[in-house]
């Protein structure tokens with residue numbers, strides 16, 4: 143597996159690190175060999191707690207390691223400004239970096255797993271503390287180092303950027319979005335296929351205000367799908383803008399919900 | 410092509426940490442139980458494929474004939490199939506001289522290596538499937554079961570089953586070619602006893618697995634099975650006792666699953682949420698319900714979203730230089 147040399151290199155880096163900061167003393171409940179490396183890289187000296195403030199949900203089995211669903215829910219925390227999905231042992235370990243600008247701290251997507259790894263969600267709360275939770279996921283390998291299905295079929299270019307989506311009322315002034323975009327999400331780890339992936343996705347309202355801002359890496363599954371809960375009423379039309387690593391921009395519009403006139407009730 | 414194979418083969422990957430330490434296989438002890446004159450069933454564990462059961466989760470059927478013993482579904486590994494053949498010999502007094510494989514899944518088919526491929530029979534679609542995906546299944550089984558799988562290799566049956574009556578060793582069987590659980594599902598009926606052997610078209614008190622399923626085809630196959638006269642039914646998984654209700658139960662689960670997945674996609678649920686939705690109380694006695702629901706979400710959800718969610722784009726803009 144191509145990830146291995148890089149990983150052992152990173153492990154050595156971690157081993158040769160200088161004395162840990164205070165937050166480093168917090169024991170990783172998952173016992174990950176890469177924890178200290180990722181902690182320094184993502185959180186620096188910020189305090190880190192492993193608690194129930196952030197809930198990470200994924201299935202009990204990685205049935206398809208190309209399409210592993212992960213949901214991170216930090217709605218129990220106040221003032222969350224950033225959320226990260228972290229797969230410690232993956233060659234591309236941070237599939238998602240989410241800023242819920244005017245949105246609830248909730249995000250779901252599907253990621254590729256290359257091997258058995260911890261999968262975590264991290265949320266930065268208003269007090270500057272990172273809250274984490276997650277668990278180990280067993281995966282057979284090949285999620286990141288096998289070519290995507292559309293590369294095998296050869297039809298990816300015909301459908302590139304096709305965007306599908308729905309919106310549903312999610313309580314007063316909130317709208318749940320499910321968005322799916324056709325994209326090969328090439329990791330660069332497959333021989334002969336350079337990295338090519340969506341890098342950002344933004345949801346804006348009719349005034350052009352950004353409600354949700356997603357940073358996306360190549361370890362998000364082919365044909366990425368996202369669930370977000372943005373702070374917009376049903377009467378507000380929403381624009382989804384995604385940009386990929388070749389500078390292509392894809393745009394979609396979710397018209398105002400005709401059946402609802404404001405906050406709306408769940409259907 | 411490894412990609413397609415891998416996505417299909419990742420049948421059971423969440424092996425608990427403790428179990429992973431188990432590098433060596435255990436000992437299989439298949440116990441044939443007679444259910445009718447000249448017919449025995451060896452029950453699989455009603456569990457997921459795991460080191461604790463050596464992958465022996467599917468049911469096998471043994472039928473005595475004058476020419477030798479007929480074995481339906483040789484199980485997950487070489488070692489299992491050998492012990493199964495020995496158990497069949499002691500039950501019937503005759504060695505196994507013919508083997509049927511109901512479909513390509515590894516818990517039913519990978520034991521074929523214990524037998525001469527010339528005495529092994531399957532539907533043409535199963536033979537093609539084993540050629541295409543067999544190695545991938547074997548990889549996945551080795552990964553989960555380690556030592557249990559020692560010496561196991563993919564063996565492709567040389568005999569092609571044609572639907573219709575079969576006479577072997579003075580015993581009459583009837584074969585049907587169906588599909589839905591997989592691309593080719595063999596159904597056999599032992600005529601003297603009216604025992605219907607359904608393979609994985611029927612699960613009983615154990616949730617149906619859908620890695621290669623076509624739900625519409627599967628429902629049609631169940632409708633066809635429901636009108637086939639039989640006195641006894643051997644499901645692919647789950648007990649023979651009470652299995653007269655198993656066709657309806659399997660159909661009920663598939664109907665619920667299909668509509669639950671569509672409702673979830675329509676409500677904008679993500680896959681993790683869909684896999685945690687409530688399972689109706691009438692399935693309370695169905696083992697592995699949550700596990701198979703979550704697997705099925707993985708099998709169907711991306712396709713359903715692509716089918717059901719409306720397009721919201723107006724095409725892409727011209728490439729812009731990277732900043």
Ligand SMILES: [Zn+2]
Pocket residue numbers: 512514590609618
């Ligand atoms: Zn099966």
